[in-house]
Amino acid sequence: MNQVTINNKDYSFEEGQTILNLLKQINIEVPALCHDERLHPASVCRLCLVKISGVDRLQPSCRTLLATGMIIETHLAEIEKYRKGIIQMLTKDYPLNEVIKYPQKEFHRWVNYYGLTKEMENKTSSVIDGSHPYIQVDMSRCINCFRCVRICNALQGQFVWHVIDRGEESKIISDSKGRFAESSCVSCGACADSCPTGAIEDKQAIAFGVPEKTVRSVCAYCGVGCEINAGVKDQKIVGIHPVQNAPVNKGHLCVKGRYAWEYVYANDRITQPMIRRQNQWETVTWNQAIEFCAQKLKSISQEHGPDSIGIIGSARATNEDNYCIQKFARTVIGTNNVDNCARVCHQPTAKAMSMVLGTGAATNSFDDVDEATTILLAGANTTGSHPVIGARIKQAVLKGANLIVIDPRKTELAKYATCHFQLKPGTNIPLFNAMANVIVTENLYDKAFVNNRTEGWELFKNFISEWTPEKAAKICRIHPRLIREAARLFAKQSPSICFHGLGLTEHTQGTENVIALVNLALLTGNIGKPGTGINPLRGQNNVQGAAAMGCDPSVFTGMASVRTERQRFEGIWKTTLTAGKGLNLPEMLEAASSGRLKAMWITGYDVFFTMPDANHTKHAFEKLDFVIVQDMFMNETAEKFADVFLPCASSFEREGTFMNAERRIQKVRKIIPVPPNVKPDWEIVCNMAVAMGRRELFNFSTAQDIWNEIRSTWAAVYGITYDRLENGGIQWPCPTTRHHGTTILHTESFPREGGKAKLSAIDFIPTPEQATTEYPVILVTGRELYHFNAGTMTYRTAIKDICHTDLLHVNPEDAAAFGLKDGDNARVISKYGETILPVYTDAAIRKGEAFSPFSNNLVFINKLTSSLRDNYVQTPEYKITAVRIEKA
Template sequence: MSYDRLTHPLVRENGVLRRATWDEALERAAEGFRRNIAKNGPDSFCMLACARSTNEMNYVGQKFTRVVVGTNNVDSCNRTCHAPSVAGLSAVFGSGGGTSSYQEVEDTDVIVMWGSAARNAHPIFFQHVLKAIHNGARMFAVDPRRTGTAQWAHLWLGLNVGTDIPLAHAVAREIIHAGLHNEAFIERATVGFEEFKESVEPWTLTAAEQVTGVPADAIRELAHAYARADRAQLCWTLGITEHHNATDNVRALINLALLTGHVGRYGSGLSPLRGQNNVQGGGDMGAIPNRLPGFQDLLDPEIRTRFETAWGKPLQPRYGYNLTEMLEAMGEGKVTTCYLIGENPVQSEADSLSCIKRLSMLDHLVVQDIFLTKTAQMADVVLPASAAWCEADGTFTNSERRVQRVRKALEPPGEARDDIWIMCEIARRLGHDWHYDGAEEVWDELRALSPQHAGMTYQRLADLQGIQWPCPSEDSVEPPYLHHRLWETDPVKRGTPAPFAVLRHSPPVDLLDEEYPLRLTTGRRLDSYNTGVQSSGFASPLRRGETVEMSPEDAERLGLVAGEEVRISSRRGSVTAPVFIDPALRPGLVFMTFHFPDEVDTNALTIEATDPIAGTAEFKAAAVRVEKLVKAG
């Protein structure tokens, strides 16, 4: 156990957090919610749920927001990473989950890793990729950096940051001009092909090379390999989704699958790789502002009535604020109280200085966590939770939509209590007599309301070592991949056709110029985890702190040597970090992580420009300059 764990409740008194009893802390939390809701209405409240906690916790959290408070202002860190994947996949197929299983990756012929340093960020998934390569599959890596993932690739396509749509369009155009598109599938299962075909026509191999920096021959090779493969997997992560036009990026990749028929069949599919253990599950449980559990549309009157009957209270018939909108509403005084569970936006959000300012404007902030994070240090009430994976019963849902059981192995330290117990106690103080006799009771309530989870009893989950949704009945055995309906010959069984998207290229918002000539992109490293709260307290044999990685050419041009401390500045802030010279980086590109924000707050540099559909910020494309530090004396 980490000695930094929260072990007792804290309340703020005279500007300082002090130890409190559970009764005092819970009463203080509930009274703050009650007072603000009475004064400013239920929409002045928001909840940020936790993508590392169980499905059951997230279910109760969104129910608390909708039933106890009466608002749909609930979201999770899904907004920071894969909300564009959910939006894009839902717009085309009607559901926001990845379409394939991990086993299919091992059995495929071609893998395209687009904007994904999976070897570092998703090492377990990458083991399946390595097995596929061992079995003879070819992998193509599309990434501005020649990452450890790219080193295993048959071909690396090093594109300029923010040029994914031109590259995808050029691949599509080459497939069409070579006659490699799947005409039968397109005719039977899609709509909008002719408009799409016309929209990609300007993106010749030469035009794409000029914009993306990827050689025309490499684009052609990727196009032919992907289209000719019997089975092909297209995988992506935050290199696609953390942009101001992220949903369009996702739709551009989906277009390629529709063009070739690489979806809805075993071994062929679309896979957004989740970076935390329950990002998929948080959304599935309804911890998002526009969907009820089971990813059911909040605006559908029939669905809403079913939940209102089960929960005994009318629900607001309108979408709530997403995370980005919550922060904006805090700055405008529209959101005045926040219940934040297991997230650390002070250090994870783009333009972190702006985030701190907005959180500081709240009248009441309650943080429920296992560590006293930078965000928790701003709270009025801090509630110690047993959110660590081995301290709670419940389920998680991974990137292949597989729901798996987790079981309590350790008691939480000190006075820390179960997340669901904490929420029920606050609900009781706000007039709702909630009680759940364990996580299974929560799960059974969810199963009764979510058709895609209906057949997943705890016993079946244990017997089968996890089940992928959809699982509509306790005797159902569904294929491991989604959207097989698209291959049906019967139009009724085939259902709604999948639409192609006509998209335009939109360069990064933060423009390069003489003052800020370098492009900063951010990401993860293998040896650390997110904002470092759970990993930076332990010595790593690989890396002990943040660095700014740059090419040998840029280091030489700026007169810098490895290990030298420099100042990195953007239009929003400045930080200092030592130089790490990386030959895998091309000139003009620098790389940093957000793993060590206590020492180097990288997100003080990133821009808050957001995708208008998903609300995800453009973490991957800030304009910066790097300068030698002037020594005193």
């Protein structure tokens, strides 16, 4: 048994544990001003020194490992005198008023502990840099612990902070060498989180003070699923910090998760139900709103049939909310016309992985980044769209992992890549096929895996023989040598892991893009093991969950087929279900245009703003008889087309669960009270069901009641209870309450007939959307760091002061040819519409191509995008639109 003696008491410890770690565990506090649990111990401050029996010199507890039999003293008089002397030295020229004002700061606590304030001169902070919207810099409070430098380098990998000069003259500056707002900082807040003095401090902490309590929950933004500690004071959020031991984010957050929570208190938040009459919004009671909606839905269903109504769930809502939404569509309305926004981004992944592997979800965990020797990143600007995972990938590469980046732009991670394919947009399949060709022809494939765990090998081998690197290189506009190098790297330097994003899925061949990528993993045996797998990066916080709950016309909860499992769900819900084929969202809009769909109920999704070819979407909505929008804000869809607005709670104001991109189900906790007259989505749905006479099917009192019903319908989550989630998230499958969850899928077999995955011959069919003389530029749309999707949340925060609007990224040579320079307004015109937005000349973009985010409703980039869709699941082709660019 591992045991040590500390201050004359015996304690047990774990192998590999440091002295300081155990001291914290047993509540013995010693100063350690240079230490942060997220960083490798530096032992710079020398304040955590302890006496170890038999060792001549005092030892730093932060980096000294415990050994059985150690006898340790932590607070001997000589040690305390030494500590006091160091801290006294650090208070020289330190502003006393800051110690008085912020006694809770780590350094200030020790100054007070050793009674040093009476010896300090009454100095104040000298130069405060408040140029950044969220972070204040006051280097008169810097004690040169270097935590900001180290955490920026080792956690985020941004290298913003630098030490200049030496000895007593040394100081820390940002890479701007001036105003902090002009530095390369990406506003993750790690430096402010780590700083023990407040030299780098969150402005929110300065404005709102110390929280009275913290509540652990999950970030409301992307599908990474970072865990947060929300500080609460006077029943309001006053700040958010990362959970230090969270398995996903490891004590890290991005700018949105950490700072962009202010939308909850936006002045234009809707907090009462409203009905539009004579084109004017009228505030009504909940009873009036629910009764009005119920009567309209009943009459439309009776006159035109249940399939004349469409119900849209939300990838921002909880699993419990989405379960109720799809159950309402099927049991109350009697239609399978139910969908969610995963349709317009990630459905190709789910379809492809289901077809080939048997399960449409990530095969591995984010922790496998640390196990991989080679990382392949396709169609995802990860440091912008999924920043915490982007930072983890960057750190893995800095520690020696190989990186293959496939992206038409030179993204941040492309700068770190071993191989970067800056391919022509829409040519992923030729590239993947050519890589497979090299792997097969050079005999680099995993013969045992291919023989034992796949089917279709002979057909695939014959097909792939034609896809030489030379053939693909001409289509992709890259060098064949690069294809060979990447293929050899992926096959030989394993384990190899794949991550992909919307750059693969939002194409006419989106589903087939993912299948072709999966082929590479199967050929090389990079599935079912640590450090491997196919791992889609989900865009919104609960994209994976919304679809898995059954907000999809073809599946019930747990991705159970509507075609084959209808009778099972009739038994569970004790009601008759329709056998009719449901419509997905694009099909609903087509049906609305033709007059067949009469009503839509949309939850947490700005359909008009985010669907492509806005003119087509506008025409569809104008033909509808009745539209309900359920959201926090008057979005574009609600403002232009809604007849009823139902205000819903934010994720900070409700209980429930989210499911992140790695299949991890995590507890969402109520942090603050819900505003009066605002309700959680599930409660609104249940009230509507009661008004329509189906109380017995929606007799839920809490989100936990709903989750327990979900568990009864889906065996893979049966073992995940709310009680278990109090101790942290769990990855499904988790079939029993004693099961620990599943970090890696397909370790032994695939859930397909015969237990084997399928190697698939995927030919290349170019998109019809190509550059022409009239429209010579290919526009790619996508996410960026500072704003989120439709901008509904982030444009109601101070993030808008960092990033004011969407920008048109254009190659400098193209910009010059169009007579444009940075900041000029450009008119962008496609076959479908036009818009105006500011220009940003960007050498990361190739000539003949352009890029724009899609978050600003004033820009409304989807006025331009085409109506082309994926061949399998009708995901729009947002990634390729032929345009021409003029000076506005």
